[in-house]
Amino acid sequence: MSKRVLVLGAGIAGHTAAMLLRKQLGREHTVTVVSPAANYQWIPSNIWVGVGRMKPEQVIFPLAPVYRKQRIEFHQAAAKVLFPEGSAGSSPCVEIEYTDEARRGQTARIEYDFLVNATGPKLNFAGTEGLGPDQFTQSVCTYHHAAQAWAKLQEVIAKLERGERQRIVIGTGHPMATCQGAGFEYVLNVAFELRSRGLSDLAEITWLTNEYELGDFGMGGAFVKKGGYVTSTKVFTESMLAEYGIGWIKRAGVKKVRPESIEYETLDGEMHEIEFDFAMLIPAFAGCGLKAQDASGNDITAELFLPNGLMKVDADYAPKPYEQWRVEDWPSTYQSPKYANLFAAGIAFAPPHPISKPFESPNGTKIFPTPPRTGMPSGVIGKVVAQNIVDSIRKGSVSLEHRASMGRMGAACIVSSGFGLFKGMAATMTVHPIVPDWEKYPQWGRDIDYTVGEAGLAGHWLKHFMHYMFLYKAKGNLGWSLIPE
Amino acid sequence: MNKQAKFSNYSEESYPPIPTGATRFFRTCIPYQMIRFVVLNLKIMRIVVGGHS
Numbered sequence: 002m003s004k005r006v007l008v009l010g011a012g013i014a015g016h017t018a019a020m021l022l023r024k025q026l027g028r029e030h031t032v033t034v035v036s037p038a039a040n041y042q043w044i045p046s047n048i049w050v051g052v053g054r055m056k057p058e059q060v061i062f063p064l065a066p067v068y069r070k071q072r073i074e075f076h077q078a079a080a081k082v083l084f085p086e087g088s089a090g091s092s093p094c095v096e097i098e099y100t101d102e103a104r105r106g107q108t109a110r111i112e113y114d115f116l117v118n119a120t121g122p123k124l125n126f127a128g129t130e131g132l133g134p135d136q137f138t139q140s141v142c143t144y145h146h147a148a149q150a151w152a153k154l155q156e157v158i159a160k161l162e163r164g165e166r167q168r169i170v171i172g173t174g175h176p177m178a179t180c181q182g183a184g185f186e187y188v189l190n191v192a193f194e195l196r197s198r199g200l201s202d203l204a205e206i207t208w209l210t211n212e213y214e215l216g217d218f219g220m221g222g223a224f225v226k227k228g229g230y231v232t233s234t235k236v237f238t239e240s241m242l243a244e245y246g247i248g249w250i251k252r253a254g255v256k257k258v259r260p261e262s263i264e265y266e267t268l269d270g271e272m273h274e275i276e277f278d279f280a281m282l283i284p285a286f287a288g289c290g291l292k293a294q295d296a297s298g299n300d301i302t303a304e305l306f307l308p309n310g311l312m313k314v315d316a317d318y319a320p321k322p323y324e325q326w327r328v329e330d331w332p333s334t335y336q337s338p339k340y341a342n343l344f345a346a347g348i349a350f351a352p353p354h355p356i357s358k359p360f361e362s363p364n365g366t367k368i369f370p371t372p373p374r375t376g377m378p379s380g381v382i383g384k385v386v387a388q389n390i391v392d393s394i395r396k397g398s399v400s401l402e403h404r405a406s407m408g409r410m411g412a413a414c415i416v417s418s419g420f421g422l423f424k425g426m427a428a429t430m431t432v433h434p435i436v437p438d439w440e441k442y443p444q445w446g447r448d449i450d451y452t453v454g455e456a457g458l459a460g461h462w463l464k465h466f467m468h469y470m471f472l473y474k475a476k477g478n479l480g481w482s483l484i485p486e
Numbered sequence: 487m488n489k490q491a492k493f494s495n496y497s498e499e500s501y502p503p504i505p506t507g508a509t510r511f512f513r514t515c516i517p518y519q520m521i522r523f524v525v526l527n528l529k530i531m532r533i534v535v536g537g538h539s
Contacts, residue, residue, distance in 0.1 A: 239502035248499050377534065411533030426513060429526055433533050451529055456505075457513040459522035463530075485534045 003029040004394045007095060007113035009080045009291075011036035011064055013044070013376065014347025015119030016475055017383035017486060023073050024482055025391045032072075033111060037079040037100045039063060041475055042144050045376060046468050048183065050147035051281070052154065052190045054420040057144040060468075062476060071477050076111070077101040080120060080289070083305070084110075085340045086296035093342065115390045118312050119346040119383060122286035125175070131258030132174045132284055138258055139281040141187055142180075150281055154191065157279045161200040167278045170263060172209030174282030176254025179219045179371040181210060184283050185238070186416040191281075192245040193418035193425075201246055207275065208242055208249040209265065209282070211368050213360055215239050215251055218414065219370035220356045223432045224445040225454030231445065234430065237454045241416075241428055250275070252360070254368040255282060270363035286348060286371070288312065304339060311351035313338060318351070323358050328408025328438045330354065334401045335386050341399045344386045347379035352407075356436055377412045378435060380486030381405045408436040411451065417464035427460030429453060 006026070008019045011034050023032045040061040049055040068075040078097035085093050092112040099107045124142050126133030134140050139150035157167045171188040173181060188208050195204050208215075216222050216234030223234045242249055252268040262276045288310020293302045306312050316332040330353040337343035345351075356372045374382075385403040392400035411433030419425025431453040437446030445452070474484040493499040505513070512518050 236502060239499075240504065243493065243499050243502040244504055246493075248493065248497075381534070413530045413533065423514070423516075431526075431529055431533060451533060453526065453529055455522070455526075457522055458516070458519040459526055462519075462523055463526055485531065 003031065004114040005031045005033065005112060006115045006117070006390055007111055008032065008034045008117045008119060009036075009095065010119035010121050010347070010349065011038065011041055012119060012121045012347060012379070014121075014349070014379040014383035015117065016041060017380045018117050018119060018346055018387040019068075019073055020071065020475075020477060020481070021384055021387035022390060023071050025387070026394060028072070030394060031074060033074040033076065033113075034064070034068060035076045035078050035080055035095070035097050035111065036064065037077065039065070039077055039101065041067070043468060043472050043475070044142075045464075047141045047144055047147040048186050048190055049420065050144055051139075051141040051150040051187055052194050053151045057148050060144050060472075062472070067475075067477050076109070078109070080291055081108070083116075083291055083293040084296075085116075085293060085305070085343055088294070088296070088298075093340075113342075115342045115344070115393070117344050117346055117383075117386055117390070118291070118349045120289040120291060120349045122348045123289050123310065125285045125287045128285045128287070129175050129255055129258065132255070132282060136258065137260050137280070138174060139279070140284065141183060141281060142283065153279060158195070158198065158200065160278070161195065161203045162198075164203065166203050166205065168276055169204055169206045170209050170275055170277040170280040170282070171206070172253075172282060173211045173370070174255045174258070175285035176211055176256075176266070176366055176368045177371050178211060178283050178285050179373050180283045180286070180375065181212060181218045181370055182373065182414045182416065184208075184210075184281070185218075186418070187281055188247055189241065189245055189416060189418040189428075192247055196245070197419075197424075206245075206247045208247055209253055209255070209263070209275065210249065210251050211254055211370055212251055213268070213358065213369065215242070215249060217357050217370060219373045220432065220435055221358065221437055221446070223430070223447060223452055223454070224449060225430070225452050226449060227454055231449060234454060237428070237430075241456065252368060254362070254366050258282070266362055266364065266366050266368070268360055268362050268368050288349065305337060305343075307351045309351070312345035312349055314345050314350045316351070316353035318353050321354070326354055327440070328406065328434070328436050331406045331408045331436055333404035333406040333409070334389060335382055336389075336401060344390070346383045346386045348374050350374070350382070372407075374407070376414075377486065378407055378410060381410055384486050406436075408434050408438055410434060415460050415464045415467070417461045419461065422462070422465075423458070425461040426456060426458065427464055428456045429460030429463065
């Protein structure tokens with residue numbers, strides 16, 4: 002009997018899931034993707050767009066031709082309402098609103114037998130007054146934003162070339178923002194570009210972060226073998242910034258942005274202000290705002306999603322103090338506890354709690370990073386969700402044999418600056434697992450033999466290699482499925 | 487880049503380790519970095535393959 006699999010979102014998690022589902026399911030089954038964007042974007046390379054080393058078109062490709070070739074049904078639309086029990090006698094379905102030129106604003110309902118919610122983050126610029134590319138700061142979270150950031154950065158470069166001092170602030174734009182890795186990579190790239198133009202002396206660059214210590218990256222930091230010592234990523238990260246002449250402010254929660262200044266609170270409860278000519282601040286992430294209704298039309302959004310809009314899955318969401326957090330709290334199948342045919346992948350799933358230790362200022366402001374789920378974890382989660390759906394369809398009952406917990410999987414973060422084969426340098430960090438497992442690894446929280454922190458050309462090559470390899474894979478070119486997530 | 491030109495003594499930015507000439511050399515030494523490229527690829531592959539079941 003044919004089954005219908007619906008994937009919401011065409012980012013790393015959703016696209017990975019859709020491609021694998023289509024490859025492994027017979028033609029009698031349908032795979033449908035709903036995404037409000039017409040293009041796939043390889044987000045890690047947005048950093049290069051933000052410093053003018055790549056054009057936006059080098060980090061994107063249109064989704065429609067790829068899905069046509071793969072026989073995946075594609076709707077350029079935003080998911081609005083989820084009906085997991087169906088609506089007016091229908092099968093489970095999702096109400097969508099088209100975003101393409103021809104059908105903009107029109108709505109439709111798509112029925113499904115299995116649903117993958119991979120809607121990614123809503124970039125919550127509104128969570129901080131004055132934040133975002135429509136206000137006073139830049140972003141590299143999308144290729145559009147990155148292109149705008151580069152245009153703005155060129156104005157700064159022009160002023161530096163005229164001998165004017167410029168203040169550059171890069172970091173997190175909300176007390177609980179995540180994705181420090183992207184911001185850190187951008188600040189190093191900006192410093193590299195200014196140095197290569199001989200403009201460093203006139204530029205005052207500051208890394209502004211909500212981390213308790215530098216190198217936390219939303220995963221509680223890490224320990225790495227380096228120079229005959231086991232040392233923390235705090236030392237590694239501070240060393241990189243100091244080498245590039247970048248100052249830093251840590252334990253800072255940005256509260257408000259004005260046209261030329263940023264107001265932030267530090268963990269000691271003090272309010273501060275820093276002036277800028279150019280600022281790139283990562284916003285807080287939230288769910289995409291998907292609503293849910295049961296068969297009677299009652300709103301069940303709060304049963305399926307946390308208040309931040311991220312979807313509840315097979316995690317332990319019981320509130321508990323930091324000291325009682327365990328890797329077993331983290332999900333491994335990403336199945337909704339309420340509906341067996343509903344899964345969340347990538348940033349769309351709700352983590353059970355942060356990875357970094359929570360801190361609060363005397364004023365009650367929570368200042369710490371939320372957990373990162375981008376890149377490699379998103380791809381792997383998309384893969385196991387697809388594998389379990391394929392098994393479930395083949396067996397005729399829900400199967401959850403494939404598992405991938407962030408307490409068991411690792412991740413690589415390559416922070417590369419410069420461009421080209423020999424003009425650049427990267428800091429490569431790998432951790433395994435992402436969520437520290439203090440029971441299995443009581444001394445360092447992670448497998449120290451596979452947790453790497455090193456700087457050099459090798460990581461820079463890896464970054465370039467990954468750009469071309471993952472875009473090749475995402476396009477479904479020959480042998481794409483042999484390339485790991 | 488020389489950190490002393492940017493940061494004064496006793497500032498937090500003045501304390502982290504700064505790479506020596508030898509460290510900088512190895513960072514851009516092509517034969518050494520080719521070896522590191524292979525090692526990093528193997529470590530990442532191990533992480534990818536071992537991360538899910």
